Amino acid sequence: MAKPQILSHTTSRFDGRSYLFYDPETRKGALVDPDLGAETLWKQAQALGVSVEWILITHGHYDHIGTLKEAKKATGAIVCVSAQDAIKLTDDVENMGRGMEACPPRIPADRQVGEGDILPLGQMEIRVLATPGHTPGCLCFLCGGALFSGDTLFRDTVGATHFPGGDEETLRRSVARLTALPADLEVYPGHGPSGRMGRIRQALAFLGWAL
Numbered sequence: 001m002a003k004p005q006i007l008s009h010t011t012s013r014f015d016g017r018s019y020l021f022y023d024p025e026t027r028k029g030a031l032v033d034p035d036l037g038a039e040t041l042w043k044q045a046q047a048l049g050v051s052v053e054w055i056l057i058t059h060g061h062y063d064h065i066g067t068l069k070e071a072k073k074a075t076g077a078i079v080c081v082s083a084q085d086a087i088k089l090t091d092d093v094e095n096m097g098r099g100m101e102a103c104p105p106r107i108p109a110d111r112q113v114g115e116g117d118i119l120p121l122g123q124m125e126i127r128v129l130a131t132p133g134h135t136p137g138c139l140c141f142l143c144g145g146a147l148f149s150g151d152t153l154f155r156d157t158v159g160a161t162h163f164p165g166g167d168e169e170t171l172r173r174s175v176a177r178l179t180a181l182p183a184d185l186e187v188y189p190g191h192g193p194s195g196r197m198g199r200i201r202q203a204l205a206f207l208g209w210a211l
Contacts, residue, residue: 003145026122058150060088062097084137133171134159155195
């Protein structure tokens with residue numbers, strides 16, 4: 001399975017991860033969850049001659065959108081989020097950023113996306129998967145052999161459900177759907193290192209998740 005070129009940045013809070021991925025043939029790219037320090041990614045894109053077409057938000061918690069406004073200004077890319085989480089981009093109570101250090105500036109999405117949407121990326125495509133549970137509007141983005149899973153699925157565990165809008169049974173259904181994807185799929189989560197889906201299945205089975 002074809003795979004985009006992928007660069008990551010580890011943010012300064014919660015071992016968060018922001019990503020830049022792009023089609024190596026056409027140099028069309030996308031940013032995922034630009035948080036603190038993620039300007040290194042769009043600067044790398046510029047150095048590589050990559051045109052950032054999309055800014056993809058897996059969910060609207062403040063620690064995933066810390067430099068969203070700057071990313072939009074620098075790249076002119078289309079900001080995409082789910083309809084359910086769109087309010088989190090403009091409300092720092094909804095995104096849990098009020099009173100936190102480096103609360104993200106408010107910026108609305110350009111486009112609301114959801115299950116089944118396909119976003120073009122040069123000769124590749126980005127498939128949008130609705131994976132609620134951590135928040136009602138969590139999304140994952142599948143491109144070639146890479147899955148950008150936000151806070152739905154990590155290398156060794158799953159997302160938390162104790163935040164407002166979280167629901168464990170809903171998350172279980174989303175995780176079961178994701179873990180049915182091919183074992184060699186590389187998963188790039190919102191926090192922590194990446195891992196193959198086969199390894200993730202084993203880790204979740206050890207934790208007692210029925211998948």
